[in-house]
Amino acid sequence: MPAASNALQDILRGITRTIGASADRGRVADYIPELAGVDPDQFGIAIATADGQLLTAGDAAVPFSIQSVSKVFTLALALGKIGDRLWDRVGREPSGLAFDSILLLEQERGRPRNPFINAGAIVTTDVVLTGSSPREALGAILRFVRDAADDADIHINEAVARSEIATGHRNFALAHYMLSHQNLTNAPDLTLGTYFHHCAIEMTCAQLAMAGRFLIDAPGMPRLISPQRQRRINALMMTCGHYNGSGDFAFRVGLPGKSGVGGGILVIAPGKASIAVWSPGLNAYGNSKLGTEAMEALTTQTGWSVFG
Template sequence: MKHLQQILSQACDSVRKEIAIGKTANYIPALARINPNKFGAAIVTVEGEIFRYGDATEPFSIQSISKVFALTLALNKLGDQLWLRVGREPSGSAFNSIVQLEKELGIPRNPLINAGALAVTDVLLEKSSSDNCVSEILSFIQTLANDDTVKIDAEVAQSELNTAHRNISLAEFMKSFNNIRCDVSEVVKAYCHHCAISMNCEQLARSFLFLANEGKDPVTGKQVVSPQRARRINSIMMLCGHYDASGDFAFRVGLPGKSGVGGGIVAVVPNVAAITVWSPCLNSNGNSHAGTAALEAITQATRWNIL
């Protein structure tokens, strides 16, 4: 196989015409202002090798990718009891839909849609404060990335809070079924802040390496989660990581992954590497248009595919 740097560069070069197709997340004002021509990618292998392309070292808002870190912490806290609060099935609906939540009596379909992530945040918030909850998530990510410069973008967090009407509605609705137990304003505040964590492609790929290595950080040797739990988190990403386009992503890319409306996508290649791509313009499902195309090109060139 060609050297990974060459593969990464050729794959990303091949999709440059896809950059700036779509729209930035204009319902969050701070994200609407991002340069639509930004495009970066990074591969970090379980051996610790790093390969970069384009804007790979420029920080961006990870948005819903933070849901994977929150899920990992909640599973470490509650274990399988978490599944009494949130399901494990693909939603087939928009990531902020309330219709399905009403039909299913306040139990979100999975932890990677907004309602599910709010329920997971509520679990982490119990007997704590929103500030402490966010600090716990941020510290966890800094440890995984091996980089304490990872931080929260205060402007993005405030922008999200100012436009959090739908998330407040979802949380209030779940509270009516006793599936949100903390104060709704605290839950939404914590949720908006952990979605506003800012990272670059290299940091993000590094922080997902434990999921490519049976739950163990291959660089430090620390067991973050059990092998079984790592497989389960990967399974949920495969089924639910890209909103109602998760099936299409599995068809095109064939790897577990998670997207965010900041334009980032992370994909996990079990026993091999983690890949991050970033391009801010989104398709109609809220996933990076050029990022998805780049991941498809990378997996075709490397033949990395778990299916």
């Protein structure tokens, strides 16, 4: 292993020993029954570097529900399908509100503020679904994720999907409100069934770090989208990827990231690496508490930042 990789591996081990063992771990997403029982003492981290290394520490081989991290992949697919026409249906601004808030959606006549809050991701899912059956749309999403990760062993957890469908009343409200403003093409049940299922994709930190390589923009990385779209998706991850905690994450970490209420975070160091961290306990914003702290420690120790 090159000296630089040895140093990075030592950083990961140190983060796992310190932050990964913290007593204050946040609270798991207990409003989704299948996630309520996840052991909060788990912590994993993985880095896929631009030179082809995969470094891991902690519980990086344990599968978890990626939840809203899947919105990065559906956004890439939606842009590939209809291009910049997507922005007629969803905005590109931070929301400043909780991920499932209906307030801005009402004020802005059914057009979600960005593609990473729930309403916006329902729209991108609707775009991917249009012209296909839910099974076909989910097949396309899974193929994209598997191609990005170079790993066919990535699947949807049906129990988690069913749990979300049974308790996703606010998401149904968001979908019906957008339908009332003609911003939904498919029946809400079909779009939301597809949405809940792609949020229920299970991955390990190692797999998620590998899957994020398509956003690194470096030689040898998967070329699934254009460099221009890489930059734009990274920009949206920086400004909107952590809901109303996006500014705090950008301030502390300085890299584009997308969180999920399963406790996972995908972070991109453009030109350098794709990083995945997982700790199930969430902070007040609904983002992984220890995952955020781990990413702050990682960027502090490596100097990685889009701000130089």
